[in-house]
Every structure is written in C-alpha cells, then in structure tokens.
Amino acid sequence: MGDRIEAARWGGKLAQEGPPLQQERARQTRRSILRVAAEEFAANGFRSTSLMSVARRAQITKGAIYHHFSSKENLAASVVEEHYALWPALVEETRAEGRSAMATVVTLLDRVAEVFRDDPLVQASARLQLERSVIEVPLPTPFVGWTALLTELFEAARAEGGLRPECRPEVLARVVVAAFFGVQHISDALHQRADIVERWQEVKETLLPGICAPGTAAALTTCR
C-alpha cells in the first residue's frame, strides 16, 4: 500500500519536512529534536514544555529547532504524526509471519503494548492526544487507524472461522481499541505504563473466550 495511502489510514500525513532536507545531518537533527521533545512532552505535557527546554536538552539552539518546526504546536503535531508512522512497519512485519488472523491480532497488540511501555514518542503522543484541545493545530485523529486495521483483521478472522458467529468485526474493533486505550491509560496513570503488558494480558484472557471460535481462545492468550 503506497506510503501516502498507508499514512492517511493512520490519520496522519507523511511528516512535513519543510524544505527538502539536504543532508543526513539535518535528518539526524530533526530526529533528535523529535525524540527530546517527546521526552519533554511525555513528562511535562504540552503547556509546560518550552522550546527552550527542548533546545537545552537537545544541546542545540532554539533557532535550530525553528529551522525544522515552525512552532511548539507544529513540533507537537509532528511527534503525534511520527507515532502513527511507526505502526505500518510493525503491522506489515507481524502480518508477514503467517499466523491466523486472530493470532496476528493477539501478537500485534502484545507488541504494541511493549511499544507503549518503552517508546517515549508513543507515550508523548498519547498525552498530546489527551491535551489536543489546547494544541491549536490539527492533530491526526486518534484511534481511527487501529479501528480500521482491527476491523480488517477481524473480518479475515471471520472468514477463517476464527470468530464466534455472533461477533461483528467492526464492533470487536471498537471494543478492543477502547480496551487497549483504557489499559494503557490506567497503567500510565498508576504505574507509568510499567505493568501495561501484564494488564493487557488480563484483558486478553477475559475478552478472547467471548470473541474466538469455541475452544480456540486458550491457545491464543499465550501466542507470541
């Protein structure tokens, strides 16, 4: 699927890189700014993060930041876009491993839980999405990418006979996205996402028997 089509699915757009980046050094600087900004946004939120604090932490000038990002709002939007740009490769890699559609869903979301635990860019994006009302630039629409992808995977699972007949793929997708969002939000609030993988395992063990074809849930809750 073309990059632009895939990027559109995730509610984002190919990160606007401003004037064409002439050299690898410029790309490295942009990546470094995004990483440092993500750490600041994740820890302190949008309002309490300043471009000065990002510049200081990145050991560059504010002018160097403005060369890549026109404002703090644009920087925040780029962090969120970079978050969503992470998923297509993980999805493609997991789907290429040849599991059943249901096993692919389970494995994929296990990996996503680990990314939420470990990646400051994703953690920052989740916080910025919660603060989107005070960020005066458009951000990618949250949840739509995962809802569309999971609907597709649950439709494939239905075709494979992997679902209970009463389950509707688009409903399952909304329920699972809501469950995952809640798990990562609560884990963040209480434990800085340290226990997100374990909490997600509990949700899987609870939800899967009501989703999977009879007798198939147990094998799925431990698949890797």
Ligand code: LUB
């Ligand atoms: C996911 C969050 C947190 C959806 O896709 C998103 O926007 C998400 C942050 O906005 O959970 C569930 C995978």
